[in-house]
Amino acid sequence: MWFLYGLTILAGISNAIQPGQNATLSKALGLPVTAALIILLVSTAALLVGGVAVGKLELPSGPQLAAVPWWAWLGGLFSVLLILAQLYASPAIGAASFLGIIVTVGVVASLVLDHFGWVGFPVHPASLWRIVGAALMIGGVALVALF
Template sequence: MLYFIGLFAGFLLANQSPINAKLGFVLKSPLRSSLLSFTVGTFFLMLIYFVSGQQQVNLINVATNNPWWIWFGGLLGVIFLTSNILMFPKLGAIQTIILPIIGQVIMGVVIDTFGLFNMPIGTLTVTKVIGILLLLGGIYVAVVLANRFEVKREKKQLDADTNINIWRMWAILVGAFSAIQQAINGRLGYLLHSVVGSAVISFFSGTVVILIVVLLKERRLWPKTVRITKQPVWLFTGGILGALFVFSTAFLVPKLGAGMTVTLSLSGSIIGSIVVAQFGWWQSLKQNVTRVQIIGIALMVASIALIKFG
């Protein structure tokens, strides 16, 4: 059941991306889209937290008796989200997907192996290494090989950029930030005795950061010409999907470890993006599933089994 939750969390995140992209087009700014998404997610999580009647924990005691980094999950989430917006025109769609994944997988393994962020120390076995390599291979097949013509086109466009390698290194680094965020949120949830409380703090701090960025760059929170009442309801559900993803991963990290949680969420995200494209959900461009993508998904499923039993 826990493994299904991890896959489903990634699937939800894959649906959030086209919704937020469409919202960014409507609001004439991807930053405004991120702000609205974070805000909706924050209120959604706060509602769940208060309705659930969970015991209140003294945040001052938690802050004074624990390291400073437990509060930085939201900031890392904003860095990851904003970096993806900036990287897309610099790296193209394929590299923007693949390079952060490499960082996420590597950092997830490092966190588990060395017990970083107060996570339980795990053993890095040969079977797990094979599973990790198989996961990366499956992602490569499902994303790169399945879109080989797009890869060739992007390569011609990007070769002239002398700063391309700097952006590639940054992409891997922000992927590592994403894995760290999941570990931090999991630890904070343990300290607060509330996974929902951890997610609320992560989203709220992220909302504050992105609000400052929007005010500095866009000057206006909302375009004058856009009327919210004329937009479809689903356009504002991206924040809820993101909130459920953060909640799920914070719940899973203490139980499965950072490495397995990252593996499951990434696999679910790749599968979800393929399903979204197959059916053209959220007014996205339809793309039929290919045999190569199915092979890539099969490799990812096999990698999960190896990492679990390794």
Template sequence: MSILDNFIFCAFLCLVGGIFIASQGAINAKLGQYTGQGLSSVIVFCIGAVASVVYFLIEVKGKPPTNLSMMMAKAPWWSWTGGVVGAVFVIITILAIPKLGAGTTTAIIVSAQLVFSCIIDHFQIFEIPFRPYTVWRGLATISLIGSVVVIAKF
């Protein structure tokens, strides 16, 4: 059994991820003030690429699988777009945080993430297992929008 099978550990990782995402936008926006918005995005992704290579080498214990190219060839076309999606996200936060603030920007982004994640679950987009968009999820969506309004206004 892997530690990743532990619900509490995975929830903790998500908590850390949320803290990192909230911090990332503010950090990237500050870097953008000194290097320019476009260059800060390039710097962020270069450093991220190095960190990802280190993680990959740790994961495979320095030896990539022998059938890696065959595994990669089987991936659906859209699975290769994550880097573009990530770059768009980073650029949006670099542009929005100086204007809206970290709280409002993050509130809008997190709300959009949650709503679209529920849509992904319901319509099984990206081959995700079905989870219905229930009345309760709809009420939560309305609450999220209300939260964004409050955070943006006050």
């Protein structure tokens, strides 16, 4: 379990660093969509090499593919949206505002997903304290963005 927390912490650090890296690539090339494609190609190559290196890369079977809900195939579209936001929005609004908005909106959206058990999450009701926590995050990100 500690490994998973460590992995999540590293992902959080990466989430703060990545927009700057991606925006710099976009600016240096002067081609944001091309930069986004390069970012996705590097990600794909890293997953291929890592998957082969640890022996976890396998092709799914026909029944496995058929069992996937239609909406589960669309996750890659959200990756593209996130990368495009990194390329266009993060340089304009800054790292703290960008990440604060991304995380806070993610928490608010997650409360709804958990409450209704949507997109594969187990039902976890939106209690008063969870809602208060999200509201405090909204206030916090507003302070970061304004000052």
